[in-house]
Amino acid sequence: MRGPDLRRLYDEHAQALYAFLLNLTRDEADTRDLLQDIFIKLARDPELLDGVRDERAFLIRLAHNAAIDLTRRRSTRDKTRDRFAAEIISPFASAGDPDEQTFRAALAGALAELPPEQRAVVHLKLWEGLTFEEIAHTLDIPANTAASRYRYGLDKLREQLRPIYEEL
Amino acid sequence: MKPDNFEQKLQRQPLRQIPGEWREEILVAADVNRRNRPVREFTFAATTFRRLLSTLNHQLSTLLWPHPKAWAGLAAIWILIFAVDFSLRDKTPVMAEKSAPPSPEVIVELRQQQRMLAELIGPRDEHDADRSKSFVPQPRSERAEIVAV
Numbered sequence: 534m535r536g537p538d539l540r541r542l543y544d545e546h547a548q549a550l551y552a553f554l555l556n557l558t559r560d561e562a563d564t565r566d567l568l569q570d571i572f573i574k575l576a577r578d579p580e581l582l583d584g585v586r587d588e589r590a591f592l593i594r595l596a597h598n599a600a601i602d603l604t605r606r607r608s609t610r611d612k613t614r615d616r617f618a619a620e621i622i623s624p625f626a627s628a629g630d631p632d633e634q635t636f637r638a639a640l641a642g643a644l645a646e647l648p649p650e651q652r653a654v655v656h657l658k659l660w661e662g663l664t665f666e667e668i669a670h671t672l673d674i675p676a677n678t679a680a681s682r683y684r685y686g687l688d689k690l691r692e693q694l695r696p697i698y699e700e701l
Numbered sequence: 702m703k704p705d706n707f708e709q710k711l712q713r714q715p716l717r718q719i720p721g722e723w724r725e726e727i728l729v730a731a732d733v734n735r736r737n738r739p740v741r742e743f744t745f746a747a748t749t750f751r752r753l754l755s756t757l758n759h760q761l762s763t764l765l766w767p768h769p770k771a772w773a774g775l776a777a778i779w780i781l782i783f784a785v786d787f788s789l790r791d792k793t794p795v796m797a798e799k800s801a802p803p804s805p806e807v808i809v810e811l812r813q814q815q816r817m818l819a820e821l822i823g824p825r826d827e828h829d830a831d832r833s834k835s836f837v838p839q840p841r842s843e844r845a846e847i848v849a850v
Binding site: 539540543547548551552555565568569572573575576577623624625626636637640659660662687690691694698 | 707708710711712714715716717718719723724726727728730731732734735
């Protein structure tokens with residue numbers, strides 16, 4: 534069997550997976566490792582994508598599970614390193630405008646404070662443009678849970694970013 | 702539910718771009734793993750076969766070690782027997798195929814001989830059969846009396 538076209542999969546989905554993983558791990562090296570693991574898994578098991586209708590959703594679920602596994606494996610010391618890394622690694626591109634840059638840095642910090650399950654839902658809703666039903670299907674959770682996680686997460690972001698947001 | 706201004710503001714934040722050099726690195730790593738799979742399977746099969754041969758060799762060595770020349774000689778004799786047997790078996794059908802069918806005179810002669818043989822044997826068979834029917838064994842006690850007289 535020939536297996537999936539990994540180059541096409543990479544070109545179509547790697548950017549989205551990268552942003553999602555970076556938002557969850559806050560570590561570029563971990564993101565790279567997890568992304569590579571996903572593609573190695575696809576290469577080793579060509580039947581993995583057989584019958585999959587939504588490749589993006591399937592790959593995001595793989596990425597989410599991999600990131601959650603990594604988070605669980607980590608020790609307390611690693612979590613401390615994560616908090617430190619969150620100050621440096623932002624899932625957002627750099628901005629030329631200083632005000633915008635300040636906002637993005639604050640947003641990255643606020644996102645890092647969210648629990649991973651809320652962060653995943655917020656990311657998929659805001660930057661992947663998925664509906665709650667699609668998020669529920671992707672993360673294998675009820676749609677109501679996805680909606681409530683988003684609402685809680687967004688409220689926390691709003692609360693933390695209010696001073697900067699009102700200034701802009 | 703329409704997103705409010707705050708959500709729209711968040712949605713507009715551009716995400717960091719994936720480093721370009723990762724593409725080749727990740728795809729090469731994936732390709733290497735794809736290619737390694739059949740090689741690993743082949744290696745596993747080869748290793749298993751080699752282990753099986755090694756075990757067989759060890760067992761045979763243990764069995765034949767006390768008199769290896771005697772066992773080798775015995776094996777050679779068996780091989781010779783099989784070879785001779787096969788060579789003889791091969792010739793028989795060839796000879797049958799090569800021999801010409803008997804002429805009608807020969808067949809008539811053979812039938813005549815068979816008839817004569819049947820006539821000669823026939824009466825003897827009947828006599829034997831009669832004799833076997835007329836034989837009645839005597840009781841042992843009577844035989845003993847005859848010997849005493």
